[in-house]
Amino acid sequence: MVSVSPRPMLPPAPACLALLALVFVASAVDPGEVCQIEMNQIKDRLQANCTWLGLSTVPSKLSTDIGILLLGSNHLASVSTSSFQYLPMLIGLDLSHNGLKSFHAGPPLPLLQELILSHNALGALPPLQGLPALLHLGLAYNSIKDLAPKAFQSLEKLEELELKGNQLQRLPEDTFAGLAVLRDLDLSNNALEELPLGLLTKLEALETLRLSGNHLRTVPTGFFPEDRFFPYIFLDKNPWHCNCSLAYLRDWITENEPGIYYQEEGLDKTKVENDPESVKCDSPAHYKGTPVIHFTQVCSKEGDKDTSVPKPELMDLPLSPINVSFATMASTSPLPPTRTPVPSTSTPVPSTSTTVPLTGTLVFKPPEAMKVTLDPATAHPQLILSEYRKSKEQCKKEPRGEVGAVLVSALPGRRETGAASRKVQCLCQSLADSPSCARSSGVMEPGREKEECLAYIQAFLEGNKEVTSHLSKSFLHPACQQEVQAHYPQLCMALLFRLTHLVQPEPQGINFFWGEYRSQKMLIPATPVRSAVGDLRALMQGAGYVEQIISIQKQGGWDMMMSFEAHHRGVGLLARAMRKNPVEERSWMIHHLLNVLRSGDKTQHLSALVFLVELLHCADLSYQLEEVVLRLRWQLSNQKLLVRWLALQGLLNLACQPEKVVTLHYLLPELLEQLKEADRDVIAKALMVIRHILTTLGRRRASRAALLVAEKILPFFDDVSSRLRFLTISLFGDLLRLVQRMDKQSMKMYVLKSLVSLFFHLEDVNPKVSESSWDTLFTAAALLGWTEIQPLIQRKETWKICECLLMRNRRRADDFLIESLVYIESPQDPIREAAVRFIGLAARQIEDQNEEKLHKLCSILNDLLLDQKPSVSTLASQTLLILKVTWNQPAAGCTLGALFTACLPFCGGDSHGERHEKQQQPVPS
Structure with missing residues (x-):
């Protein structure tokens, strides 16, 4: 028996045509319309994620507010900067993994800070003109x-x-x-x-x-x-x-x-x-x-040794007071080959000059004959290096085993002798050198290294300025790593607030720093703020937190810390990196931060608050929790917007932890006051904290609180911020579920006020807002007992819901109509279209159909005939006809002639321009 395979069934011709039409429409969609748009929290910019979409061209219809564009893993063979000219806010562009063969520099991208061209097929370095703000350039894994x-x-x-x-x-x-x-x-x-x-x-x-x-x-x-x-x-x-x-x-x-x-x-x-x-x-x-x-x-x-590049030698130095310039310390120009006298403010000491080679043994006179002062003037940076090496050589002459004890005696509050001061400096020098240098100097005996490192750290923590000149190398000294790790939180806080003080505008910052160094006759770092950041990085490196250093660097945190305007953001990244530190370290830091917030030094408060807020993310921290909440509460009334925002962020970090949110219950009235803020970010933070608090209250308290919150949040349903719309609508749904029987009647009043707004936001262009509106409307219908509407909501039959809503509330149809007029001016096309349709349905339910109302509605609909969206103008024309037939009452400006004129363009008559001219003429009654 022969089996015959069935012939494949072909779809009927109309189905094929429909399928082809769908393919055509899909191909006509701009790639930008399928990119995922979200807010990049780190960069605080709107981000478009267009990766893995198979794109062969750059999207051309993205929002002009896009700041970061991700186009990786597509099929872009050639790209020009001209493709991104319509994105004036662009600061980040990722074109990696595209097989890119050419990148053309056309018109400039003046704000672009990050350009990633890695993992492509570039055979040569592309032209890089027109990128004046570029900070990060990625060209890895090409063929250059x-x-x-x-x-x-x-x-x-x-x-x-x-x-x-x-x-x-x-x-x-x-x-x-x-x-x-x-x-x-x-x-x-x-x-x-x-x-x-x-x-x-x-x-x-x-x-x-x-x-x-x-x-x-x-x-x-x-x-x-x-x-x-x-x-x-x-x-x-x-x-x-x-x-x-x-x-x-x-x-x-x-x-x-x-x-x-x-x-x-x-x-x-x-x-x-x-x-x-x-x-x-x-x-x-x-x-x-x-x-x-x-x-x-x-x-x-x-x-054998390579001598092709001879080492330079220092010029002979007259032993007289040397003026060291802050401005010239960063210079790297070579020394002049001939001997040149060094500028001096006093008469040189005769017969004391000597030639000091750059390497090898240094020969110099004793310190008594070398009265070197450090005041602002001009001098070569190699002079600084030579003085450092002279001090290191002098350390060899100090008695061994006495340095640690002398250092402790040199702490603040004790009188320092010249010998003691020199020995403090010797310890600093030996700690700052490499292990081989330290051993050769003879200062650090085996078995005494730990003791002397501890003395050095104590000296710094207790304010001895002599030790600050060599902090970075001392923290990295192998002999000090154990002590650095043991005292890490104290050292970290000391260095952080030293840096915070330095970035303040003069005279608080830099001049204060210079004064410290001049008073102690120490070498002034090339840039004080950068030097302080280097000390902090060296501390973290010495304590073993290298990955944290790299993480902060990738996010630009170190540069932020050196800027007065962005310092708090850099501190936040530093604190975020330390959230993985041992709990003992973080607990000590919180203790210190609370002390700073109690103090009267306002320059440190912002940094302390930022650091504290980041550490509050840690679930394992419960140290002084009540005082933490109290300090955050006081900041809610601060005059600075940033401080109020940070306080709310700190409360939110606590509210997200179920075991800690109970400590925030008494703050609910003050949080409701924050909803009066003008800043939407502050309002959003307050709403999120309120939501967490309500979920942990007892049933009775939660029900009463729900009524208070519902009254405050209704105005935000129509806010311009989609984030606030989503937060308030979803929170309102939670409130309806929290309310108990004794409070349901009071809550129904707020529900009826929200119905029109909820209905229109079913059409919101933001999918989160739309979905939360569907959920909240379903909960509202359940609270009102409208069981016949709930199945319609589940099936998302929008206009059947509208008809049912109007039929159940015929007496409120007039109020619904008035409320809907606001949405005629919505910037969202779907909501304007829904408003026109709603007006047509609601107008038929109004019992008092007088001429004045008809005239007002016709006037509004006439304006919509010129709407940019064709579907809105068409629907407005149809609604005018419906009103004419339904009310059967011609009014001024709404006659058959006017309706005929309005409908003509949709019947092949006037063009858009001719229609506009005719509508400027009076309509005959």
Whole structure:
């Protein structure tokens, strides 16, 4: 028996045509209409997520308010900046994972701060003109082989540059010229075989340099500028050739051990840790696998060692008072080759000048003959370096075993002798040096390191200004790590509020800082605020919180902390990073923050409040909870909007934790007062706190409170903010479910007032508002006992609901009609259309159909005949005809002639312009 396969059934011709029509319509939809729009909470900008949509062109109909556009993982082969000109607020653009072959710089994007072009097919560096505000440029994992000299010169504000995973083999010496504020440079996983000597010379702000995974065998002597400290250097996974040509790198790593890092990529997370031994020899064979810092080949100065770049020597220094300029400390220009007298404010001491080489043993006169003062004037930065090295050498002459005791005796409140002061400085110097230097100085004996580190930390915490000059290196000293970890919260708070004081406008900030250093005759840092931030970062690094440092840096937190206007935001990111710290540390911090809020120093209050609010996210913190709530309550009446917002955010953080929200019950009246605020963000925070409080009240109290809250929130149903509309409508639904039998009658009054607004927001363009309106309307119908409407709501039969609503409330039809007139002016097309339809239905239910009402309605509908939305104008014309037939009462301005004129354009008559001209003429009665 032969089986015959059935013929495939083809859809009938009309069905095929309908299917083709749907495909055509779908293809006509602009890609921007399917992008997900949301608020980026970190950047505080509207974000359009258009990833994984298969786009081959840039969307052209996004909202002009978009600040961040994500176009990754699409099929964009070529993009020009002209495609984004209609987005004037654009600050972030992600074009990664597109197979992009070209990026054209057309018209400028003046506000763009972040441009991600990673994981594409770019064969050369694209032109980068017209991006004056760019801070972060991602070019990782492309096919870029060469970079031209001064390739990034137009990007003067660039702070982060990612060139990882390209095919770079060589770099011109001035490749990065013009990038004076660049902080993070990633050159890892390329094919670099050599590095030019002056590559880093002009990168004065560089903090992180990634050279891992290249083909580097050596680096030129002097590659790392000697007067600079690099906190994060990655040198692993290179084929280092360990001979005398690498002796420079070996010595440099030994002296900069705290800044050498290793990064390990894992499936779950990336591990970053301090590991100087991660830099390993690849050749010769007998050194293969040996850490570079451990290869011990002895190199003669004249023979084997690379002497192609001679080390500069300092000029002979006359031993007279030296004027050190704050402005010139950041200079990196080389010293003049000839001996030049140093400017002085007093007569030089005769026969005391000496030549001081930059490296090696320093020869100098005793401190009594060297009366060096530090006042603002001009001097070369190498003078600062030489004075530091002289002080370090003097430490060798101090008796061992006495420094710790002398340091304690030098605390505030005790008289300091000259010898004691010098010994304090010696301890600071030895702590600040690398381990090899500390051991060679003879100051730090084994077994006494912990004691002396503790004394140093105590000196700083108790206000000794002598120790502040070398905080960063001291925190990173291996001998001090245990003490740094033990005193981390105290040190962190001290450094944070020191920084807060510095960023204040003068004279509170910088002048105060300078005064401290001048009074103690200490070296003034190149930039006091940046120096304070560096101390804080060094503390976190010494305590083992490297991942937190990187997280803050990626979000721009360190830069924010250095700005008076954005300082509080940077403090918030710092506190957010510390939410994972041990609970003991966070509890101590909260204790200290409460003390700051009690104090009279107003300059610290904002930073303390921001930090406290972030820590309140932690569920495991319950320390002094009642006082925390009391402090936040007092801030609700603060004159500053930001402080009130922060107080509400702190209360919200507590309200989200069921075991803590009970402490907020008594604040309900004050929270309702916050609904009178003009700022919508403050109102939104207050609404969210109120919602959490109501859910934890007892039934009786919750029912009574629901009546109070319902009265306050009804006006926000029609707010311009979709967020407030959603919050209030959904909260109103919760109130209806909370109300008890004895309060239902009172609540029905508020429900009837809300019906029209709820009905129109069924058509809200915001899907969250629309969905919450459906849910709340269903709950309202249940409370009113309108069982016949509930099935219609479940099936979302909008206009049957409207007819049923009007039929049940014929006596209120007039009120409903008046309430609906407000929605004629709604900026949302669906709501205007619904308002016109509602007017037509409601007008038929009005018992008092007089001429005045007809005239008013006709006037309103006539205005809608010119609406930009064709569906609205068409519906307005049809409604005019319905009113004419239903009321059967012609009124002035609403005659058959007027109706005929209104309908003519929809019957193939007048054009839009002719209709507008005719409507300006009087209509015959």
